Amino acid sequence: MNRVYLDHNATTPLRPEARAAMVAAMDVAGNPSSVHAEGRAAKALVERARAQVAAALGADGADVIFTSGATEAAALACAGRGLASAAVEHDAVAAWGSGTLSVRADGVVEVFEPAATALQLANSETGVVQELPAGLAVTDATQGFGKLPFAFNWSGAEMALVSAHKLGGPKGIGALVIRRGTDLVAQLKGGGQEMGRRAGTENVIGIAGFGAAAEAAARDLADGRWGEIEKLRNILENGLEASAKSIIFVGKDSRRLPNTSCFAVPGWKGETQVMQMDLAGFAISAGSACSSGKVRASRVLGAMGYDETVAASAIRVSLGLETREEDVQRFVDAWLKQESKYRARAA
Incomplete structure:
Protein backbone atom coordinates (compact mmCIF):
# COMPACT_ATOMS: atom_id res chain seq x y z
CA MET A 1 0.00 0.00 0.00
CA THR A 11 5.21 17.64 11.54
CA THR A 12 6.63 17.86 8.05
CA PRO A 13 9.03 15.49 6.30
CA LEU A 14 12.64 16.63 6.39
CA ARG A 15 13.58 18.77 3.40
CA PRO A 16 16.57 17.63 1.32
CA GLU A 17 18.24 21.00 1.97
CA ALA A 18 17.92 20.50 5.73
CA ARG A 19 19.21 16.94 5.56
CA ALA A 20 22.27 18.03 3.55
CA ALA A 21 23.04 20.87 5.98
CA MET A 22 22.75 18.54 8.97
CA VAL A 23 24.99 15.88 7.44
CA ALA A 24 27.63 18.54 6.73
CA ALA A 25 27.33 19.87 10.29
CA MET A 26 28.00 16.41 11.73
CA ASP A 27 31.58 16.68 10.50
CA VAL A 28 32.18 19.91 12.43
CA ALA A 29 33.58 18.82 15.77
CA GLY A 30 34.00 22.07 17.65
CA ASN A 31 31.92 23.66 20.40
CA PRO A 32 30.55 27.03 19.21
CA SER A 33 31.77 28.63 22.45
CA SER A 34 35.38 27.57 21.87
CA VAL A 35 37.79 30.13 20.42
CA HIS A 36 39.98 27.75 18.41
CA ALA A 37 39.50 27.04 14.70
CA GLU A 38 37.16 24.09 15.27
CA GLY A 39 35.01 26.13 17.63
CA ARG A 40 34.90 29.04 15.21
CA ALA A 41 33.77 26.68 12.44
CA ALA A 42 30.87 25.48 14.56
CA LYS A 43 30.02 29.05 15.53
CA ALA A 44 29.97 30.00 11.86
CA LEU A 45 27.35 27.34 11.16
CA VAL A 46 25.17 28.64 13.98
CA GLU A 47 25.44 32.23 12.82
CA ARG A 48 24.77 31.34 9.21
CA ALA A 49 21.60 29.54 10.26
CA ARG A 50 20.62 32.47 12.48
CA ALA A 51 20.87 34.76 9.46
CA GLN A 52 18.83 32.33 7.34
CA VAL A 53 16.04 32.07 9.91
CA ALA A 54 16.03 35.83 10.43
CA ALA A 55 15.82 36.51 6.70
CA ALA A 56 12.92 34.09 6.30
CA LEU A 57 11.13 35.74 9.23
CA GLY A 58 11.80 39.32 8.21
CA ALA A 59 13.79 39.90 11.38
CA ASP A 60 17.32 40.86 12.40
CA GLY A 61 19.76 38.06 13.12
CA ALA A 62 20.64 39.34 16.56
CA ASP A 63 16.98 39.00 17.54
CA VAL A 64 16.79 35.22 16.92
CA ILE A 65 17.30 33.04 20.02
CA PHE A 66 17.61 29.32 19.29
CA THR A 67 15.68 27.01 21.62
CA SER A 68 14.76 23.32 21.73
CA GLY A 69 11.46 24.11 20.01
CA ALA A 70 8.45 26.40 20.12
CA THR A 71 7.38 25.02 23.52
CA GLU A 72 10.59 26.22 25.15
CA ALA A 73 10.33 29.48 23.23
CA ALA A 74 6.81 29.95 24.64
CA ALA A 75 8.09 29.46 28.19
CA LEU A 76 10.92 31.93 27.58
CA ALA A 77 8.54 34.50 26.14
CA CYS A 78 5.53 34.09 28.44
CA ALA A 79 6.74 32.99 31.88
CA GLY A 80 5.81 35.47 34.59
CA ARG A 81 4.07 37.91 32.24
CA GLY A 82 0.44 37.16 33.08
CA LEU A 83 -0.65 37.43 29.47
CA ALA A 84 -4.22 37.29 28.25
CA SER A 85 -4.94 34.51 25.78
CA ALA A 86 -7.79 32.52 24.24
CA ALA A 87 -8.72 28.85 24.47
CA VAL A 88 -7.69 28.36 20.83
CA GLU A 89 -3.99 28.80 21.66
CA HIS A 90 -1.64 25.82 21.54
CA ASP A 91 -1.10 24.13 24.91
CA ALA A 92 2.46 25.48 25.04
CA VAL A 93 1.10 29.04 25.12
CA ALA A 94 -2.15 28.28 26.94
CA ALA A 95 -0.13 27.01 29.89
CA TRP A 96 1.11 30.56 30.48
CA GLY A 97 -2.01 32.54 29.47
CA SER A 98 -5.32 33.34 31.09
CA GLY A 99 -7.55 31.73 28.47
CA THR A 100 -10.13 34.45 29.03
CA LEU A 101 -10.27 36.13 25.60
CA SER A 102 -13.44 35.61 23.58
CA VAL A 103 -13.41 33.59 20.37
CA ARG A 104 -15.94 34.28 17.64
CA ALA A 105 -17.77 31.50 15.82
CA ASP A 106 -15.42 31.97 12.86
CA GLY A 107 -12.38 31.34 15.07
CA VAL A 108 -11.20 34.94 15.28
CA VAL A 109 -10.01 36.08 18.72
CA GLU A 110 -11.13 39.43 20.12
CA VAL A 111 -8.11 41.30 21.51
CA PHE A 112 -8.45 44.38 23.70
CA GLU A 113 -4.99 44.94 25.20
CA PRO A 114 -2.39 43.77 22.68
CA ALA A 115 0.58 44.65 24.90
CA ALA A 116 -0.66 42.11 27.46
CA THR A 117 -1.77 39.40 25.02
CA ALA A 118 -0.43 36.23 23.42
CA LEU A 119 -2.09 35.50 20.08
CA GLN A 120 -1.30 32.84 17.49
CA LEU A 121 -0.74 33.71 13.85
CA ALA A 122 -2.66 30.64 12.69
CA ASN A 123 -4.43 27.78 14.45
CA SER A 124 -2.95 24.32 13.99
CA GLU A 125 -6.31 22.52 14.10
CA THR A 126 -8.63 24.76 12.08
CA GLY A 127 -6.10 26.77 10.06
CA VAL A 128 -7.86 30.03 11.00
CA VAL A 129 -5.51 33.00 10.61
CA GLN A 130 -5.59 35.91 13.04
CA GLU A 131 -5.01 39.57 12.26
CA LEU A 132 -2.18 40.54 14.59
CA PRO A 133 -2.76 43.91 16.29
CA ALA A 134 0.07 46.39 16.62
CA GLY A 135 1.95 46.17 19.89
CA LEU A 136 1.11 42.50 20.51
CA ALA A 137 3.20 40.97 23.29
CA VAL A 138 3.69 37.47 21.84
CA THR A 139 2.61 35.68 18.69
CA ASP A 140 2.89 31.96 18.11
CA ALA A 141 3.91 31.96 14.45
CA THR A 142 4.72 28.25 14.40
CA GLN A 143 2.02 27.12 11.96
CA GLY A 144 2.05 30.21 9.77
CA PHE A 145 5.82 30.49 9.33
CA GLY A 146 6.69 29.37 5.81
CA LYS A 147 3.05 29.07 4.67
CA LEU A 148 1.96 32.71 5.02
CA PRO A 149 3.65 36.02 4.25
CA PHE A 150 4.94 37.17 7.63
CA ALA A 151 7.58 39.74 8.50
CA PHE A 152 8.38 40.02 12.18
CA ASN A 153 9.74 43.54 11.88
CA TRP A 154 6.47 44.68 10.33
CA SER A 155 4.14 42.63 12.52
CA GLY A 156 4.28 44.93 15.51
CA ALA A 157 4.72 41.93 17.85
CA GLU A 158 7.30 42.08 20.62
CA MET A 159 8.11 38.36 20.38
CA ALA A 160 7.36 35.45 18.06
CA LEU A 161 7.70 31.66 18.45
CA VAL A 162 8.72 29.34 15.60
CA SER A 163 9.68 25.69 15.20
CA ALA A 164 11.79 23.98 12.53
CA HIS A 165 9.81 20.77 12.08
CA LYS A 166 6.72 22.60 10.83
CA LEU A 167 8.50 23.74 7.65
CA GLY A 168 10.72 20.82 6.74
CA GLY A 169 13.44 21.18 9.36
CA PRO A 170 14.40 18.72 12.10
CA LYS A 171 12.42 18.11 15.27
CA GLY A 172 13.76 19.49 18.54
CA ILE A 173 14.90 22.92 17.39
CA GLY A 174 13.03 26.22 17.33
CA ALA A 175 13.51 29.88 18.09
CA LEU A 176 12.16 32.88 19.90
CA VAL A 177 12.37 36.12 17.93
CA ILE A 178 12.46 39.19 20.13
CA ARG A 179 12.24 42.89 19.37
CA ARG A 180 15.32 44.71 20.55
CA GLY A 181 14.82 46.39 23.90
CA THR A 182 12.18 43.92 25.10
CA ASP A 183 12.86 42.64 28.61
CA LEU A 184 13.55 38.93 28.77
CA VAL A 185 14.36 36.74 31.77
CA ALA A 186 16.40 33.66 30.88
CA GLN A 187 14.74 30.41 31.94
CA LEU A 188 17.81 28.24 31.40
CA LYS A 189 20.79 29.60 33.29
CA GLY A 190 24.39 28.52 33.03
CA GLY A 191 26.75 29.52 30.26
CA GLY A 192 26.43 32.71 28.24
CA GLN A 193 25.14 31.14 25.04
CA GLU A 194 22.61 32.98 22.87
CA MET A 195 23.85 36.29 24.24
CA GLY A 196 22.99 35.20 27.77
CA ARG A 197 19.35 34.58 26.96
CA ARG A 198 19.35 30.76 26.69
CA ALA A 199 22.14 28.76 28.30
CA GLY A 200 23.37 25.42 27.01
CA THR A 201 25.64 24.28 24.20
CA GLU A 202 23.90 24.95 20.91
CA ASN A 203 22.40 22.10 18.91
CA VAL A 204 24.63 22.83 15.92
CA ILE A 205 23.28 20.02 13.75
CA GLY A 206 19.63 20.92 14.38
CA ILE A 207 20.32 24.64 13.98
CA ALA A 208 22.03 24.05 10.63
CA GLY A 209 19.00 22.07 9.44
CA PHE A 210 16.64 24.76 10.68
CA GLY A 211 18.48 27.46 8.77
CA ALA A 212 18.49 25.51 5.52
CA ALA A 213 14.80 24.61 5.89
CA ALA A 214 13.81 28.22 6.63
CA GLU A 215 15.67 29.47 3.55
CA ALA A 216 14.03 26.83 1.34
CA ALA A 217 10.59 27.52 2.84
CA ALA A 218 10.90 31.24 2.13
CA ARG A 219 11.80 30.45 -1.47
CA ASP A 220 8.79 28.15 -1.89
CA LEU A 221 6.48 30.78 -0.42
CA ALA A 222 7.81 33.45 -2.77
CA ASP A 223 7.37 31.07 -5.71
Whole structure:
Protein backbone atom coordinates (compact mmCIF):
# COMPACT_ATOMS: atom_id res chain seq x y z
CA MET A 1 0.00 0.00 0.00
CA ASN A 2 1.32 3.44 -0.94
CA ARG A 3 0.64 5.56 2.12
CA VAL A 4 -0.35 9.22 1.82
CA TYR A 5 0.84 11.60 4.52
CA LEU A 6 -1.74 14.31 5.26
CA ASP A 7 -0.67 15.44 8.73
CA HIS A 8 1.81 18.18 7.90
CA ASN A 9 0.58 20.49 10.66
CA ALA A 10 1.79 17.90 13.16
CA THR A 11 5.21 17.64 11.54
CA THR A 12 6.63 17.86 8.05
CA PRO A 13 9.03 15.49 6.30
CA LEU A 14 12.64 16.63 6.39
CA ARG A 15 13.58 18.77 3.40
CA PRO A 16 16.57 17.63 1.32
CA GLU A 17 18.24 21.00 1.97
CA ALA A 18 17.92 20.50 5.73
CA ARG A 19 19.21 16.94 5.56
CA ALA A 20 22.27 18.03 3.55
CA ALA A 21 23.04 20.87 5.98
CA MET A 22 22.75 18.54 8.97
CA VAL A 23 24.99 15.88 7.44
CA ALA A 24 27.63 18.54 6.73
CA ALA A 25 27.33 19.87 10.29
CA MET A 26 28.00 16.41 11.73
CA ASP A 27 31.58 16.68 10.50
CA VAL A 28 32.18 19.91 12.43
CA ALA A 29 33.58 18.82 15.77
CA GLY A 30 34.00 22.07 17.65
CA ASN A 31 31.92 23.66 20.40
CA PRO A 32 30.55 27.03 19.21
CA SER A 33 31.77 28.63 22.45
CA SER A 34 35.38 27.57 21.87
CA VAL A 35 37.79 30.13 20.42
CA HIS A 36 39.98 27.75 18.41
CA ALA A 37 39.50 27.04 14.70
CA GLU A 38 37.16 24.09 15.27
CA GLY A 39 35.01 26.13 17.63
CA ARG A 40 34.90 29.04 15.21
CA ALA A 41 33.77 26.68 12.44
CA ALA A 42 30.87 25.48 14.56
CA LYS A 43 30.02 29.05 15.53
CA ALA A 44 29.97 30.00 11.86
CA LEU A 45 27.35 27.34 11.16
CA VAL A 46 25.17 28.64 13.98
CA GLU A 47 25.44 32.23 12.82
CA ARG A 48 24.77 31.34 9.21
CA ALA A 49 21.60 29.54 10.26
CA ARG A 50 20.62 32.47 12.48
CA ALA A 51 20.87 34.76 9.46
CA GLN A 52 18.83 32.33 7.34
CA VAL A 53 16.04 32.07 9.91
CA ALA A 54 16.03 35.83 10.43
CA ALA A 55 15.82 36.51 6.70
CA ALA A 56 12.92 34.09 6.30
CA LEU A 57 11.13 35.74 9.23
CA GLY A 58 11.80 39.32 8.21
CA ALA A 59 13.79 39.90 11.38
CA ASP A 60 17.32 40.86 12.40
CA GLY A 61 19.76 38.06 13.12
CA ALA A 62 20.64 39.34 16.56
CA ASP A 63 16.98 39.00 17.54
CA VAL A 64 16.79 35.22 16.92
CA ILE A 65 17.30 33.04 20.02
CA PHE A 66 17.61 29.32 19.29
CA THR A 67 15.68 27.01 21.62
CA SER A 68 14.76 23.32 21.73
CA GLY A 69 11.46 24.11 20.01
CA ALA A 70 8.45 26.40 20.12
CA THR A 71 7.38 25.02 23.52
CA GLU A 72 10.59 26.22 25.15
CA ALA A 73 10.33 29.48 23.23
CA ALA A 74 6.81 29.95 24.64
CA ALA A 75 8.09 29.46 28.19
CA LEU A 76 10.92 31.93 27.58
CA ALA A 77 8.54 34.50 26.14
CA CYS A 78 5.53 34.09 28.44
CA ALA A 79 6.74 32.99 31.88
CA GLY A 80 5.81 35.47 34.59
CA ARG A 81 4.07 37.91 32.24
CA GLY A 82 0.44 37.16 33.08
CA LEU A 83 -0.65 37.43 29.47
CA ALA A 84 -4.22 37.29 28.25
CA SER A 85 -4.94 34.51 25.78
CA ALA A 86 -7.79 32.52 24.24
CA ALA A 87 -8.72 28.85 24.47
CA VAL A 88 -7.69 28.36 20.83
CA GLU A 89 -3.99 28.80 21.66
CA HIS A 90 -1.64 25.82 21.54
CA ASP A 91 -1.10 24.13 24.91
CA ALA A 92 2.46 25.48 25.04
CA VAL A 93 1.10 29.04 25.12
CA ALA A 94 -2.15 28.28 26.94
CA ALA A 95 -0.13 27.01 29.89
CA TRP A 96 1.11 30.56 30.48
CA GLY A 97 -2.01 32.54 29.47
CA SER A 98 -5.32 33.34 31.09
CA GLY A 99 -7.55 31.73 28.47
CA THR A 100 -10.13 34.45 29.03
CA LEU A 101 -10.27 36.13 25.60
CA SER A 102 -13.44 35.61 23.58
CA VAL A 103 -13.41 33.59 20.37
CA ARG A 104 -15.94 34.28 17.64
CA ALA A 105 -17.77 31.50 15.82
CA ASP A 106 -15.42 31.97 12.86
CA GLY A 107 -12.38 31.34 15.07
CA VAL A 108 -11.20 34.94 15.28
CA VAL A 109 -10.01 36.08 18.72
CA GLU A 110 -11.13 39.43 20.12
CA VAL A 111 -8.11 41.30 21.51
CA PHE A 112 -8.45 44.38 23.70
CA GLU A 113 -4.99 44.94 25.20
CA PRO A 114 -2.39 43.77 22.68
CA ALA A 115 0.58 44.65 24.90
CA ALA A 116 -0.66 42.11 27.46
CA THR A 117 -1.77 39.40 25.02
CA ALA A 118 -0.43 36.23 23.42
CA LEU A 119 -2.09 35.50 20.08
CA GLN A 120 -1.30 32.84 17.49
CA LEU A 121 -0.74 33.71 13.85
CA ALA A 122 -2.66 30.64 12.69
CA ASN A 123 -4.43 27.78 14.45
CA SER A 124 -2.95 24.32 13.99
CA GLU A 125 -6.31 22.52 14.10
CA THR A 126 -8.63 24.76 12.08
CA GLY A 127 -6.10 26.77 10.06
CA VAL A 128 -7.86 30.03 11.00
CA VAL A 129 -5.51 33.00 10.61
CA GLN A 130 -5.59 35.91 13.04
CA GLU A 131 -5.01 39.57 12.26
CA LEU A 132 -2.18 40.54 14.59
CA PRO A 133 -2.76 43.91 16.29
CA ALA A 134 0.07 46.39 16.62
CA GLY A 135 1.95 46.17 19.89
CA LEU A 136 1.11 42.50 20.51
CA ALA A 137 3.20 40.97 23.29
CA VAL A 138 3.69 37.47 21.84
CA THR A 139 2.61 35.68 18.69
CA ASP A 140 2.89 31.96 18.11
CA ALA A 141 3.91 31.96 14.45
CA THR A 142 4.72 28.25 14.40
CA GLN A 143 2.02 27.12 11.96
CA GLY A 144 2.05 30.21 9.77
CA PHE A 145 5.82 30.49 9.33
CA GLY A 146 6.69 29.37 5.81
CA LYS A 147 3.05 29.07 4.67
CA LEU A 148 1.96 32.71 5.02
CA PRO A 149 3.65 36.02 4.25
CA PHE A 150 4.94 37.17 7.63
CA ALA A 151 7.58 39.74 8.50
CA PHE A 152 8.38 40.02 12.18
CA ASN A 153 9.74 43.54 11.88
CA TRP A 154 6.47 44.68 10.33
CA SER A 155 4.14 42.63 12.52
CA GLY A 156 4.28 44.93 15.51
CA ALA A 157 4.72 41.93 17.85
CA GLU A 158 7.30 42.08 20.62
CA MET A 159 8.11 38.36 20.38
CA ALA A 160 7.36 35.45 18.06
CA LEU A 161 7.70 31.66 18.45
CA VAL A 162 8.72 29.34 15.60
CA SER A 163 9.68 25.69 15.20
CA ALA A 164 11.79 23.98 12.53
CA HIS A 165 9.81 20.77 12.08
CA LYS A 166 6.72 22.60 10.83
CA LEU A 167 8.50 23.74 7.65
CA GLY A 168 10.72 20.82 6.74
CA GLY A 169 13.44 21.18 9.36
CA PRO A 170 14.40 18.72 12.10
CA LYS A 171 12.42 18.11 15.27
CA GLY A 172 13.76 19.49 18.54
CA ILE A 173 14.90 22.92 17.39
CA GLY A 174 13.03 26.22 17.33
CA ALA A 175 13.51 29.88 18.09
CA LEU A 176 12.16 32.88 19.90
CA VAL A 177 12.37 36.12 17.93
CA ILE A 178 12.46 39.19 20.13
CA ARG A 179 12.24 42.89 19.37
CA ARG A 180 15.32 44.71 20.55
CA GLY A 181 14.82 46.39 23.90
CA THR A 182 12.18 43.92 25.10
CA ASP A 183 12.86 42.64 28.61
CA LEU A 184 13.55 38.93 28.77
CA VAL A 185 14.36 36.74 31.77
CA ALA A 186 16.40 33.66 30.88
CA GLN A 187 14.74 30.41 31.94
CA LEU A 188 17.81 28.24 31.40
CA LYS A 189 20.79 29.60 33.29
CA GLY A 190 24.39 28.52 33.03
CA GLY A 191 26.75 29.52 30.26
CA GLY A 192 26.43 32.71 28.24
CA GLN A 193 25.14 31.14 25.04
CA GLU A 194 22.61 32.98 22.87
CA MET A 195 23.85 36.29 24.24
CA GLY A 196 22.99 35.20 27.77
CA ARG A 197 19.35 34.58 26.96
CA ARG A 198 19.35 30.76 26.69
CA ALA A 199 22.14 28.76 28.30
CA GLY A 200 23.37 25.42 27.01
CA THR A 201 25.64 24.28 24.20
CA GLU A 202 23.90 24.95 20.91
CA ASN A 203 22.40 22.10 18.91
CA VAL A 204 24.63 22.83 15.92
CA ILE A 205 23.28 20.02 13.75
CA GLY A 206 19.63 20.92 14.38
CA ILE A 207 20.32 24.64 13.98
CA ALA A 208 22.03 24.05 10.63
CA GLY A 209 19.00 22.07 9.44
CA PHE A 210 16.64 24.76 10.68
CA GLY A 211 18.48 27.46 8.77
CA ALA A 212 18.49 25.51 5.52
CA ALA A 213 14.80 24.61 5.89
CA ALA A 214 13.81 28.22 6.63
CA GLU A 215 15.67 29.47 3.55
CA ALA A 216 14.03 26.83 1.34
CA ALA A 217 10.59 27.52 2.84
CA ALA A 218 10.90 31.24 2.13
CA ARG A 219 11.80 30.45 -1.47
CA ASP A 220 8.79 28.15 -1.89
CA LEU A 221 6.48 30.78 -0.42
CA ALA A 222 7.81 33.45 -2.77
CA ASP A 223 7.37 31.07 -5.71
CA GLY A 224 3.66 30.65 -4.97
CA ARG A 225 3.84 26.97 -4.05
CA TRP A 226 1.26 27.33 -1.26
CA GLY A 227 -1.25 28.82 -3.70
CA GLU A 228 -1.08 25.50 -5.55
CA ILE A 229 -1.69 23.62 -2.30
CA GLU A 230 -4.69 25.80 -1.50
CA LYS A 231 -6.26 24.71 -4.78
CA LEU A 232 -5.80 21.08 -3.75
CA ARG A 233 -7.35 21.83 -0.35
CA ASN A 234 -10.38 23.30 -2.14
CA ILE A 235 -10.64 20.25 -4.41
CA LEU A 236 -10.65 18.07 -1.30
CA GLU A 237 -13.38 20.06 0.43
CA ASN A 238 -15.55 20.31 -2.68
CA GLY A 239 -15.26 16.56 -3.21
CA LEU A 240 -16.28 15.78 0.35
CA GLU A 241 -19.11 18.31 0.45
CA ALA A 242 -20.64 17.01 -2.77
CA SER A 243 -21.47 13.64 -1.18
CA ALA A 244 -21.36 14.10 2.60
CA LYS A 245 -24.39 16.29 3.18
CA SER A 246 -24.02 16.51 6.99
CA ILE A 247 -20.36 17.53 6.92
CA ILE A 248 -19.33 20.70 8.77
CA PHE A 249 -16.21 22.57 7.65
CA VAL A 250 -14.73 24.52 10.55
CA GLY A 251 -13.54 28.04 9.81
CA LYS A 252 -14.34 27.79 6.11
CA ASP A 253 -15.62 31.38 5.96
CA SER A 254 -12.45 32.72 7.63
CA ARG A 255 -9.00 33.28 6.23
CA ARG A 256 -7.19 29.97 6.72
CA LEU A 257 -3.83 28.34 6.18
CA PRO A 258 -3.73 27.21 2.55
CA ASN A 259 -3.13 23.56 3.44
CA THR A 260 -5.56 22.96 6.31
CA SER A 261 -9.07 21.51 6.38
CA CYS A 262 -10.88 20.74 9.63
CA PHE A 263 -14.26 19.05 9.31
CA ALA A 264 -16.74 16.94 11.23
CA VAL A 265 -19.68 14.63 10.73
CA PRO A 266 -21.56 14.95 14.03
CA GLY A 267 -21.56 11.66 15.91
CA TRP A 268 -18.77 9.99 13.91
CA LYS A 269 -15.91 10.15 16.39
CA GLY A 270 -12.69 11.74 15.19
CA GLU A 271 -10.63 8.99 16.81
CA THR A 272 -12.51 6.36 14.83
CA GLN A 273 -11.97 8.24 11.58
CA VAL A 274 -8.24 8.57 12.23
CA MET A 275 -7.94 4.80 12.77
CA GLN A 276 -10.08 3.94 9.76
CA MET A 277 -8.11 6.22 7.46
CA ASP A 278 -4.84 4.94 8.87
CA LEU A 279 -5.85 1.41 7.91
CA ALA A 280 -6.76 2.74 4.46
CA GLY A 281 -3.28 4.22 4.07
CA PHE A 282 -3.75 7.86 5.09
CA ALA A 283 -2.15 9.76 7.97
CA ILE A 284 -4.48 12.43 9.37
CA SER A 285 -5.23 13.67 12.89
CA ALA A 286 -8.03 14.53 15.27
CA GLY A 287 -6.49 17.78 16.53
CA SER A 288 -3.15 18.87 17.89
CA ALA A 289 -0.37 16.27 17.90
CA CYS A 290 1.14 17.50 21.17
CA SER A 291 -0.98 15.54 23.64
CA SER A 292 1.09 12.35 24.06
CA GLY A 293 -1.14 10.34 21.75
CA LYS A 294 -4.35 11.29 23.55
CA VAL A 295 -7.43 11.95 21.43
CA ARG A 296 -10.06 14.13 23.02
CA ALA A 297 -12.79 16.55 22.00
CA SER A 298 -11.19 19.67 20.61
CA ARG A 299 -11.22 22.58 23.06
CA VAL A 300 -10.51 24.81 20.06
CA LEU A 301 -13.85 23.91 18.52
CA GLY A 302 -15.49 24.22 21.93
CA ALA A 303 -14.18 27.78 22.19
CA MET A 304 -15.70 28.51 18.77
CA GLY A 305 -19.12 27.46 20.06
CA TYR A 306 -19.40 23.93 18.69
CA ASP A 307 -21.03 21.40 20.98
CA GLU A 308 -19.32 18.31 22.40
CA THR A 309 -20.66 16.03 19.67
CA VAL A 310 -19.17 18.11 16.85
CA ALA A 311 -15.95 18.81 18.75
CA ALA A 312 -15.41 15.08 19.33
CA SER A 313 -16.12 14.30 15.67
CA ALA A 314 -13.65 16.71 14.06
CA ILE A 315 -10.61 15.63 12.09
CA ARG A 316 -7.85 17.65 10.45
CA VAL A 317 -6.31 17.06 7.06
CA SER A 318 -3.17 19.12 6.42
CA LEU A 319 -1.48 18.96 3.03
CA GLY A 320 2.18 19.46 2.20
CA LEU A 321 4.21 20.65 -0.74
CA GLU A 322 4.63 17.11 -2.04
CA THR A 323 0.86 16.38 -1.92
CA ARG A 324 -0.55 15.64 -5.36
CA GLU A 325 -4.07 15.88 -6.74
CA GLU A 326 -4.24 12.10 -7.04
CA ASP A 327 -3.44 11.84 -3.31
CA VAL A 328 -6.31 14.18 -2.53
CA GLN A 329 -8.73 12.29 -4.74
CA ARG A 330 -7.71 8.96 -3.22
CA PHE A 331 -8.38 10.39 0.23
CA VAL A 332 -11.77 11.77 -0.79
CA ASP A 333 -12.81 8.39 -2.20
CA ALA A 334 -11.57 6.47 0.85
CA TRP A 335 -13.14 8.84 3.37
CA LEU A 336 -16.50 8.92 1.56
CA LYS A 337 -16.51 5.13 1.54
CA GLN A 338 -16.15 5.08 5.32
CA GLU A 339 -18.66 7.91 5.73
CA SER A 340 -21.22 5.91 3.75
CA LYS A 341 -20.68 2.93 6.05
CA TYR A 342 -21.11 5.19 9.10
CA ARG A 343 -24.41 6.57 7.78
CA ALA A 344 -25.64 3.06 7.10
CA ARG A 345 -24.85 1.95 10.65
CA ALA A 346 -26.39 5.10 12.15
CA ALA A 347 -29.63 4.77 10.14
